[in-house]
Amino acid sequence: MDFSYTEEQERFRTEVNAWLDANVPPDSELPPDLTEYGELDAKTYTLAKELRFKLAEKGWLHPSCPKEYSGPGLSFGEQEVLLDVFSRRRIPLVYDAGGLVGAGILACGTEEQRERWLPLIAKGEIVCWECFTEPEAGTDLANVQTSAIRQPNGDYLLNGSKIYSGDGHLVDYLYILAVTKPEAPRHNNKSMFLVKADSPGISLEPLQPLAGARKNVMHYDNVTVPAENMIGRPEDGWAVAQASLAGERGGTSIIEPCRLCDELLEYCKNTKTKGGWLVNDPSVRRLLTDLYVDSKMLRLLYYRTFWETSHNIYNYHESASLFIYAKAFHLRLATVARQILGPAAIVTDPKWAALGGKIEFSQRWSLETHGAGTVEASKITFARALDLPRSRRRQ
């Protein structure tokens, strides 16, 4: 066992920081409240786009992509360091789900598909977004209704709707799961496609989530998709979707609340009330101590799962449990912050908001508990991974 970074990884961290110092303008940090960004803060978006090309040129855009497909082929440790630095510095990446799409292509794509798509993604020439969820296919993803029916000329004709697609309005390609063989059982009736986002017949309606970062409803009305844009083989869509989700190493967003926890602790350490230092109040101290221990464990378990995945060790019940823990922690952090700071935790007015509004933002963000599947769905994954008995299907 070893819980430390090697000297080599520390050197890599220095290299990444130095590169960012030289290539990212100092004022390009993400604002604490992503709402502005979500509503297409043009400056941030342009910046992110420029940065994407710079990162791609450096080879760091998709750190997990192997060398033979123009990726950097970074080791586990280097990937971790890279994502950690990006997250610490709040680098405004337009996170383009390339990791998720790339993982699916790498796992299930034909050699031809990998050679065609992976370099484009790794070099930042195209940005993709995943479109799986539908109004009637949330937790029950296999219930996808959007259809892509093969036409006599070999093209597919796409019809249906997707919902909660983030960044769908910004990207080049949509990664769409659609039914291609309606008469087949539902786990064998779908295929995956990369569809050009500006194809005729695609229309969008914006949605406004609690914590900003616009989402979309998408409608597909007789959209023509060339057969060569399929990912994996016909009717392999369910497996491709699973591989994509399993390979999602979207970086450090699930431990983002740990950083806020650190800031909250610092804030309380440096805040005096009429009764003296805030942290000398025994009840405040107890709340913060427990929160800190939880935060420490979330980080540790995150690193554990990340390390295992990078070494092809898959303990799905642990990763399901980690997701649930992360969500519970975020909610607890928000609650503890409200208990300790009172209204300063819920106002946005810069005159009174604690930590420049970061705490207030976290109140809203922590309520987005659905990310990567609901807690209930994760618990089903958990139970199946542990091979617990399955309930009889209701007739």
Next chain:
Amino acid sequence: MNFELNESQKMLKMAARGFLEKECPKSIVRESQASELGYLPRLWHKIADLGWTGMLFPKQYGGEGADLLDIVPIYEEMGRALLPSPHLVSVVLSGLTILRCGGEQMRREFVPRIARGELVLTLALTEPELGWDAAQITATGTRDEDNYVIKGTKLFVPYANAADYMLVAANTGDGTAEQSISLFIIDSRNSPGLSCIPIHGDFAEPLCEVIFDNVKIPKSNIVGEINKAWPHLKEVLKVGTVLQCAEVVGGIDYVLQLVINFSKERVQFGQYVGSFQRVQDRIFNIVGDLDKARWASYEAAWRLSEGLPCNIDVSAAKILSCVAYNTACQEAAHVLAGVGFMKDFDLWLYHKKAWTTEHFLGGSDFHRQIVGRELFDSLD
């Protein structure tokens, strides 16, 4: 980073599991707990033959010089099997203390025999005030020419009834508590004025009240220097805490298996109870807590073994494992229902162990205070 036991640690773990499954079934656990000593000397000597009592000591004192991380997997297996043994109090808390601060002559006299399992020692530290810091120690040692006279009562001392010698912590100075604690090594069978009263109850291990009524001890029995024991003891207590956490992790792991197996066999309403999501929730809670307890313990053990600052890590591991063990047993009680509250069912043995370990080496409130001090008191 590396989140795995190494090959030799994995082999040690497997070997320990195999040995204990054969030598320490639950019938042996029950027999040990009902016995006068609280453990079975014949099993204790087998453990010594395997090298478990000696591995942490350096070669020149009859040990193997093993790393702390090498014994962690063995402690997990001891916890899983609920092996009743004075290993923690004798080898770890007493042996390592003598090794750390005892003089050369004392080390040579005691450590090799502890390492071979020939001598059993215990640490008489806690008192009726209950606590694990220096300030709770009110037993006194008063200088009387070439002797010290010890007066006071030590309470809930594990295995004092079985120990050949005890390390007794007493206040001997007039500075702060931490600068006034001395340790004495006392022959627990032949010291006039010393009485050991086993406490009644159904515990995982024997607990005793030990009364020192003006027990006269030659000053050559001071372990290390007068008034300077506490800083050493504090370090050894950390080692003990981490190993106890590993023991807890093994125990929870067993309880989890018990619950999972039951949930796959017990049928109600025509289906396995493990298919009910409320039951799965309880299994989920055990797994989540176990995961935290395990990795907190591993990280703390690793930091300790690397000589890195680890006060927060050790205390966090203790807080999490204390809570996790008890929660796991409670969740198991819910799932196992009818069989869960039968005394001859194994779960009761784990409840008992969870209760004893919860307090021993400091409960979660004590350790939460340590974390709080480490986090916040630097600003004073």
